[in-house]
Amino acid sequence: MSELKIVVLAKQVPDTHNVGGDAMNPDGTVNRAALPTVFNPEDLKALEMALQVKDRMPGxxxxxxxxxxxRAAQIIKDSCSRGADDGFVLSDARFAGSDTLATSYALSQAIRQLGKVDIVFCGRQAIDGDTAQVGPQVAEKLEIPQVTYAEELCAVDGNSIVLNRRLADGVEQVRCALPALVTVTATAPDCRYPHAHRLLRLAKEEVRFLNADDVNPELERLGLKGSPTKVKKIDNIVLSHKESCQVDATPEALSQLMATLSKEHIIS
Amino acid sequence: MNNVLVYCELTRSNHIADVSLEICTKGRQLATEMHGKLQAVVAGNNIEHAAKELFPYGVDEVFVANDSRLASYRTLPHFTVLSKVIEQQQPDVVLFGATTVGRDLAPRISSYLRCGLTADCTALELGPHDDAKSGKHYEQLLHQIRPAFGGNIIATIVSPETRPQMATIREGVMKKEILDANHQGTIIPIDLGNSLDAVDGAVTILHSDIVEKNINIKGAPIIVAGGYGMGSKENFQLLHKLAHMLGGEVGATRAAVDAGFAENDRQIGQTGVTVRPRLYIACGISGAVQHRAGMDQSSKIISINTDPQAPINAIADYTIIGDVNTVLPMLIDSCNNILK
Known part of the structure; x- marks a missing residue:
């Protein structure tokens, strides 16, 4: 049985599902410091799918x-405690301000440094952006096929992978030649728990950091410079108060309301 | 070229998907404002008739790729077709549905062309832009507007320096409107040569278990929607009864769907569908921003809620304070009287 080289792309994200009142700065920007961070949920599911491949193909x-x-080093420690073999953080001020295009470029350069890779797994999207763009963009940059919205690993061997994809209106099973990139969706199985003994061992280990120079990039494709999209404006959602008419919860008042709507041809 | 190009999706029965017609309607408006043409790409098998369905929506040119290998959507064959047309035509704007297909294809194209892409837009406008950093002024850029950060903020994104400007657009947020039933456009076949040969083998569809949706809340003129406050699946029957009397459909919040009160297809809001009915009756819905994003364009809104402070009341035309399970039977009775 052959052994595969697998990469999992993971992101540490602010927990947008638990946004408190202080999540926004007065100027409308996001106050990241006030938000707890989590392992992006779909990336954790991507890690699980990678571990399932490893279960089937030990080694x-x-x-x-x-x-x-x-602080993103926590993602690497967490992953390794669940069964990943190693990992590193790509960290550099020159990556700041990256949109999805610049992000996918930096990540694809990092993956290239690893030599031959058979499968790249990542979450479908991150909860802080919900764009679902980085996966397909990395696949394009690595010039490999992509399988998006994977929810179940059906089979894998040294040459191909069979996956069920969750689409809006059903499920599609595909076979994809390797190497390939797979994005994993929310309906995929949850990730297994960390091992206590691994956690203890990892507590003492240093997480490896790479900077921009380590991934040999064209510098103008990084960060703000390499990002074609610009945020022009951010608006907080403000409830525009309409003139709301209060209707009593009595048969008479409700009948009158219905009569009004009927007269206005809203109901008929 | 000041043209707007729309990548069109097909239904299982080989018609142009509604979401693509919605985007063509918006695309027509943008193209006219930009003094350009509206172009469309359709890729599939036996699709000549489908291409013609686009003309009433104001499409000037339809690029058609007809090949059995394009019949079911697969990333690389469709990527090959679309990238070819974009490189040839150099449109200024390229639009996709924010569907499972559009969100698979658009980012791969943007990476290949190294251009900006904004996901899940809920509005598109043309407008000027002053770049604070470079000091450059742009007369007319595509303002790509989308909810961000879990729906708590609305961001306007521009791509000043790269072309085309690309965006995916949420289903249901643009109105589908026929421009002119007699509008005539041109069908332009795409010469694929042997370009599909190299990409055909990567992905094989082994099996597909796809059902056409049988619930269509998007097109319903009246929607009676329930939230978690409805309490149970049984209580949802009251909504079905009222919706049936009014000739409408039943919608639900994410919380109600998660609780098992209603089917997935009925979910309205940021992660469900966006609706704009003539009348929206919100029952036991507090009105979280994620839900309001999917219904606040409704012409008339009635809210039934025990909580006078519920955010939904702020956008309602009529507010009824009370328990849904006592108010709804009364409402059904009065409907019976008025509509008979």
Whole structure:
């Protein structure tokens, strides 16, 4: 049985599902410091799918790659405690301001440094952006096919992978030649738990950091410079108060309301 | 070229998908404002008739790729077709549906062309832009507007320096409107040569278990929607009864769907569909921003809620404070009287 080289792309994200009142700065920008961070949920499911490949093909090697600040090292430790073999953080001020295009460029350059890779797994999208763009963009840059919205690993061997894809109106099973990139969706199985003994061992280990120079990039494709999209404006959602008419919860008042709507041809 | 190009999706029965017609309607408006043409790309098998369905929506040129290998959507064959047309035609704007297909294809294209892409737009406008950093002024850029950060903010994105400007657009947020039933456009076949040969083998569809949706809340003129406050699946029957009397459909919030009160296809909001009915009756819905994003364009809104402070009341035309399970039977009775 052959062994595969697997990369998992993971992101540490602010927990947008638990946004408190202080999540926004007065100027409308996001107050990231006020938000707890989490392992992006779909990336965790991507890690699980990678681990399932390793279950089926023992000896396969899983490397987790994340891009972010110093504290993103937690993602690597967490991944390794769940069964990943190693990983590193891509961290550099020159990555700041990256949109999805610049992000996918930096990540694809990092993956290239690893030599031959058979499968790249990542979450479909991150909860802080919901764009779902980085996966397909990395696939294009690596010039490999992509399988998006994977929810179930059906089979894998040294040459191909069979996956069920969750689409809006059903499920599609595909076979994809390797190497390939797979994005994993929310309906995929949850990730297994960390091992206590691994956690203890990892607590003492240093997480590896790479900077921009380590991935040999064209510098003008990084960060703000390499990002074609610009945020022009951010608006907080403000409830525009309409003139709301209060209707009593009585048969008479409700009948009158219905009569009004009927007269206005809204109901008929 | 000041042209707007729309990548069109096909239904299982080989008609142009509604979401693509919605985007063509918006695309027509943008193209006219830009003094350019509206172009469309359709890729599939036996699709000549489908291409013609686009003309009433104001499409000037339809680029058609007809090949059995394009019949079911697969990334690389469709990528090959679309990238070819874009490189040839150099449109200024390229639009996709924010569907499972559009969100698979658009980012791969943007990476290949190294241009900006904004996901899940809910509005598009043309307008000027002053770049604070470079000091450059742009007369007319595509303002790509989308909810961000879990729906708590609305961001306007521009791509000043790269072309085309690309965006995916949420289903249901643009109105589908026929421009002119007699509008005539041109069908232009795409010469694929042997370009599909190299990409055909990567992905094989082994099996597909796809059902056409049988619930269509998007097109319903009246929607009676329930939230978690409805309490149970049984209580949802009251909504079905009222919706049936009014000739409408039943919608639900994410919380109600998660609780098992209603089917997935009925979900309205940021992660469901966007609706703009003539009348929206919100029952036991507090009105979280994610839900409001999917219904606040409704012409008339009635809210039934025990909580006078519920955010939904702020956008309602009529507010009824009370328990849904006592108010709804009364409402059904009065409907019976008025509509008979």
């Amino acid at each position: 396969s090697h899983i490397t987790v790659v994340t891009m972010g600040p110093q």
